[in-house]
Amino acid sequence: MDAMLAEAPAAATDSRRVKISIRGAEKRFGDMVALKGVDLDLYENSFTCLLGPSGCGKSTLLNMIAGFTQPSAGQVLVDGRAVQGPSADRGVVFQEYALFPWRTAIDNVAFGPMLKGMPKAKQREIAKRYLAMVGLAGHESKYPGNLSGGMKQRVAIARALANDPSVLLMDEPFGALDAQTRETLQEEMLRIWEHERKTVVFVTHSISEAIFLADRIVVMATRPGAVKQIFDLDLPRPRERSDADFVRLEKEIKLLVRAEVQKLGVI
Amino acid sequence: MSAEWRKRLSTGGMRCVAILLFLAIWFVVSMGNAHWWKFFNPVLLPTPIEVVKAGIAAWQSGELQDNILASMARVLQGFAIAAIAGVVVGLAVGTWRPLERLVEPMIELLRPIPPLAFLPMMVLWFGIGEMSKIAFIAYAAFFPVFTTTVEGIKYVDPVLLRAASSLGASRADLFRHVVLPAATPSIITGLRLGFGLSFFVIVAAEFIAADSGLGYMINDARTFFMVSQMLLGAVVIGLIGFGVNILLRSVEGWLLRWRVATRG
Ligand SMILES: Nc1ncnc2c1ncn2[C@@H]1O[C@H](COP(=O)(O)OP(=O)(O)OP(=O)(O)O)[C@@H](O)[C@H]1O
Ligand SMILES: [Mg+2]
Numbered sequence: 001m002d003a004m005l006a007e008a009p010a011a012a013t014d015s016r017r018v019k020i021s022i023r024g025a026e027k028r029f030g031d032m033v034a035l036k037g038v039d040l041d042l043y044e045n046s047f048t049c050l051l052g053p054s055g056c057g058k059s060t061l062l063n064m065i066a067g068f069t070q071p072s073a074g075q076v077l078v079d080g081r082a083v084q085g086p087s088a089d090r091g092v093v094f095q096e097y098a099l100f101p102w103r104t105a106i107d108n109v110a111f112g113p114m115l116k117g118m119p120k121a122k123q124r125e126i127a128k129r130y131l132a133m134v135g136l137a138g139h140e141s142k143y144p145g146n147l148s149g150g151m152k153q154r155v156a157i158a159r160a161l162a163n164d165p166s167v168l169l170m171d172e173p174f175g176a177l178d179a180q181t182r183e184t185l186q187e188e189m190l191r192i193w194e195h196e197r198k199t200v201v202f203v204t205h206s207i208s209e210a211i212f213l214a215d216r217i218v219v220m221a222t223r224p225g226a227v228k229q230i231f232d233l234d235l236p237r238p239r240e241r242s243d244a245d246f247v248r249l250e251k252e253i254k255l256l257v258r259a260e261v262q263k264l265g266v267i
Numbered sequence: 268m269s270a271e272w273r274k275r276l277s278t279g280g281m282r283c284v285a286i287l288l289f290l291a292i293w294f295v296v297s298m299g300n301a302h303w304w305k306f307f308n309p310v311l312l313p314t315p316i317e318v319v320k321a322g323i324a325a326w327q328s329g330e331l332q333d334n335i336l337a338s339m340a341r342v343l344q345g346f347a348i349a350a351i352a353g354v355v356v357g358l359a360v361g362t363w364r365p366l367e368r369l370v371e372p373m374i375e376l377l378r379p380i381p382p383l384a385f386l387p388m389m390v391l392w393f394g395i396g397e398m399s400k401i402a403f404i405a406y407a408a409f410f411p412v413f414t415t416t417v418e419g420i421k422y423v424d425p426v427l428l429r430a431a432s433s434l435g436a437s438r439a440d441l442f443r444h445v446v447l448p449a450a451t452p453s454i455i456t457g458l459r460l461g462f463g464l465s466f467f468v469i470v471a472a473e474f475i476a477a478d479s480g481l482g483y484m485i486n487d488a489r490t491f492f493m494v495s496q497m498l499l500g501a502v503v504i505g506l507i508g509f510g511v512n513i514l515l516r517s518v519e520g521w522l523l524r525w526r527v528a529t530r531g
Contacts, residue, residue, distance in 0.1 A: 116435065
């Protein structure tokens with residue numbers, strides 16, 4: 001493998017702290033095994049992308065970390081403790097935005113601080129700051145119905161960040177956006193992540209998006225869903241999509257994913 | 268003047284034309300019949316002018332106001348009971364599954380029975396006074412309020428619940444900050460339907476068992492063959508219903524201003 005890429009990690013020897021640890025996790029829906037034998041350690045403040053064909057269990061894995069569903073067997077640990085349910089310390093950004101349509105942009109972002117019982121002025125101050133961070137200063141009092149898809153997802157990201165979680169889980173957050181908006185938001189996502197430093201788990205279908213963003217790419221296998229291969233990237237940022245290493249890696253992962261898709265027999 | 272306003276004015280204008288046209292047809296038919304065609308006994312269809320005259324007379328005697336007030340008082344009381352009961356029971360049933368399994372079949376059994384079928388029973392139970400009418404309205408208006416409240420709660424987008432719980436919402440927070448606001452449009456629709464229904468049934472109730480109210484006025488006019496007054500009752504009910512609907516719609520528009528934004 002290329003010098004820029006280390007092989008799958010020797011986690012134990014790494015000095016960085018493991019933030020999320022998935023041990024032998026399995027998920028069954030009735031007779032269907034959606035995920036099987038998933039072992040994965042994710043370091044604190046790292047940016048991980050989950051990549052794989054549709055139905056391989058990316059969302060299921062993310063939902064287990066979020067605490068929306070429990071594994072049928074095995075464990076999902078965050079900070080060494082088993083995940084019991086959703087928590088304010090694990091922010092989630094959804095593909096379908098999931099903004100509260102009856103709240104203005106600023107009130108959506110202030111939702112977390114409001115639940116924490118902060119005084120109104122403080123809530124608004126925080127919300128305003130994060131809206132500005134995602135480039136939406138001046139749009140505070142708009143309702144989600146009056147925002148474009150890209151703006152909605154910015155509000156959703158600001159809402160998750162305003163709660164200051166240590167983990168940020170994103171399920172195809174840019175999947176519904178046009179290519180232009182998508183690239184802009186990828187760049188901004190990196191800028192914010194470098195500034196805020198959170199442990200990010202980011203699900204995507206796009207190989208180039210994963211290579212552009214991630215420290216680590218987890219390529220998943222299907223039938224049953226499992227970890228197929230892990231890539232640790234140390235390409236310097238900002239990454240250039242036309243860069244030789246970028247292109248080479250893209251090709252390699254494309255072949256891997258294609259093999260999985262062909263296993264499904266539907267294309 | 269903006270295009271928006273021009274559009275509003277032109278639709279408003281169309282409405283006025285439609286109403287005037289309706290009055291004109293009514294006038295021509297009744298006048299024409301009385302003086303030229305003599306298809307039916309002219310007493311059967313008074314002209315709009317006669318109805319207005321009957322209205323002025325009834326107003327001057329104070330009878331019209333009394334009847335309007337009597338009907339409105341019953342509607343408001345009955346509807347208030349229905350609204351509170353419908354929303355409360357609806358919220359409980361919508362959030363608590365076991366209760367839903369218990370209550371839903373009962374409601375489904377009662378709902379297809381026209382409320383009017385129970386009116387004689389209500390008179391039997393609550394007597395001929397105000398109580399029977401109020402109970403009857405409350406019963407009739409309960410169903411739309413209840414049903415829409417339950418629907419509204421059931422169809423809350425689960426991804427919104429997930430979003431809120433990942434932001435740290437407790438069960439009580441979810442109910443207050445997600446379920447309730449998400450169900451509000453549906454509940455308001457139910458309230459509007461319930462209010463309309465209250466109006467509907469009060470007239471029928473007053474036909475049967477009342478000594479005041481607009482329904483009573485119509486029925487009383489029938490026994491004395493005062494057709495103008497019968498029509499007057501109908502017209503007044505129509506006007507009140509029209510006004511109340513406008514009022515409720517503007518309240519709805521204000522409460523749901525975010526939804527207007529969504530529609531664009
Ligand atoms: N609640 C559920 N009940 C039954 N089966 C489910 C449920 N959730 C997911 N599955 C199944 O589990 C498998 C994995 O689903 P999942 O949504 O995690 O895939 P995914 O990788 O996120 O796919 P996509 O890329 O299309 O979002 C699929 O076969 C799906 O049909
Ligand atoms: Mg998915």
